[in-house]
Amino acid sequence: MRASQQDFENAMNQVKLLKEDPGNQVKLKLYALTATERPCNMPKPIVFDFDDNAKQDSWKCLKLHMVETSRQNYVDLVSSLSSSSEASGQGNCGADEKVQESKDIVVTSEDGITKIVFNRPTKKNAITFQMYQEIMLTLKNASTDNSVITVFTGTGDYYCSGNDLNNLISATGEIQEAQRDEQTVLTRELVSSFIDFPKLLVAVVNGPAVGIAVTLLGLFDAVYASDKATFHTPFSQLGQSPEACSSYTFPKIMGPAKATEMLLFGKKLTAREAWAQGLVSEVFPESTFEKEVWTRLKAYAKLPPNGIKVSKELIRKNEKQKLHAVNAEESTVIQERLTSEECTNALLNFASRKAKL
Numbered sequence: 001m002r003a004s005q006q007d008f009e010n011a012m013n014q015v016k017l018l019k020e021d022p023g024n025q026v027k028l029k030l031y032a033l034t035a036t037e038r039p040c041n042m043p044k045p046i047v048f049d050f051d052d053n054a055k056q057d058s059w060k061c062l063k064l065h066m067v068e069t070s071r072q073n074y075v076d077l078v079s080s081l082s083s084s085s086e087a088s089g090q091g092n093c094g095a096d097e098k099v100q101e102s103k104d105i106v107v108t109s110e111d112g113i114t115k116i117v118f119n120r121p122t123k124k125n126a127i128t129f130q131m132y133q134e135i136m137l138t139l140k141n142a143s144t145d146n147s148v149i150t151v152f153t154g155t156g157d158y159y160c161s162g163n164d165l166n167n168l169i170s171a172t173g174e175i176q177e178a179q180r181d182e183q184t185v186l187t188r189e190l191v192s193s194f195i196d197f198p199k200l201l202v203a204v205v206n207g208p209a210v211g212i213a214v215t216l217l218g219l220f221d222a223v224y225a226s227d228k229a230t231f232h233t234p235f236s237q238l239g240q241s242p243e244a245c246s247s248y249t250f251p252k253i254m255g256p257a258k259a260t261e262m263l264l265f266g267k268k269l270t271a272r273e274a275w276a277q278g279l280v281s282e283v284f285p286e287s288t289f290e291k292e293v294w295t296r297l298k299a300y301a302k303l304p305p306n307g308i309k310v311s312k313e314l315i316r317k318n319e320k321q322k323l324h325a326v327n328a329e330e331s332t333v334i335q336e337r338l339t340s341e342e343c344t345n346a347l348l349n350f351a352s353r354k355a356k357l
């Protein structure tokens, strides 16, 4: 059966959605196959000297045949490109392209690096429910895309100010009961997706980090910080409790006494203090931060990916079960905390702008 006009148009749309660039040769071929669809100003070929009507009929017939054949070839070629692109990318993003964009979480893939950007600078990149969902989806895609490293960073002066405290507060400034469960479930699911993420996970901490943006760092493989970054987990001030397995990872990373200062007393650390305590891999001067870190990451992304993956698996696998158990336990406590008077007051104070860290 010949490809219809509709098949052809579908194929034209499919080309725009290809996960991988098919290359110039294929693009030229595709372009050539659409030639019969475009108006052609060249004179019609006069092969035999028949009368005008016969020539017209024969030309129409030839053109129809060419159009149908070209359409069919075009549809077949696009179909083969789509299936090979799906096989290599496993239905996810290919290299060197913008793979997912929403307003607040921007995802690009280039040079073997999937970059996930908190992009809500006017709110210091605070994480909304919608962003929780988008981050989880992105991690799912990144775990099977062509990239070697997945990087989180922030737009503007902040890395991320943590959970959006308005997630639970209505427009009229009251606590929304129904959102408490959603907050707990989303937090647990988000943390789970970090625990299970199979590839290298790196944080490029461009500025202050607060709350869950800090606690999650304990689940990253490397953390690079600008010297203007700070690390703050004000859970006690908010009547909340630690999440993202930090009740387990922080004492392990920095020792219980230092973890207490951060998680219980809400002591804010400078980048150098966080480095001294093992939460940060390396601190860079703000003036050279971006250049140095990205140059380095691009070089790391050229390392053989499978070796990295199995090495990460070796480092993490004995911890996974424990981390999931801690995540579950922390979620139970968070759920209780969210109904507490302490937490309710802190959230209402923030909403009425009485409280700031």
Ligand SMILES: CCCCCC/C=C/C(=O)SCCNC(=O)CCNC(=O)[C@H](O)C(C)(C)COP(=O)(O)OP(=O)(O)OC[C@H]1O[C@@H](n2cnc3c(N)ncnc32)[C@H](O)[C@@H]1OP(=O)(O)O
Binding pocket: 122, 123, 124, 126, 127, 161, 162, 163, 164, 165, 166, 168, 183, 187, 210, 211, 212, 213, 234, 238, 240, 243, 334, 338, 355, 356, 357
């Ligand atoms: C609710 C329980 C859920 C448990 C789940 C686990 C998650 C836990 C956490 O992440 S706890 C940490 C939560 N984060 C905070 O407590 C930070 C709150 N923000 C602040 O204290 C300050 O905004 C600041 C110190 C981050 C920055 O101060 P400043 O430089 O003076 O800027 P502004 O305060 O004017 O901020 C600009 C703009 O952004 C809004 N904003 C900043 N952070 C948040 C946030 N976390 N949630 C919601 N909104 C935030 C701020 O309100 C301003 O908005 P406005 O311009 O007034 O509309």
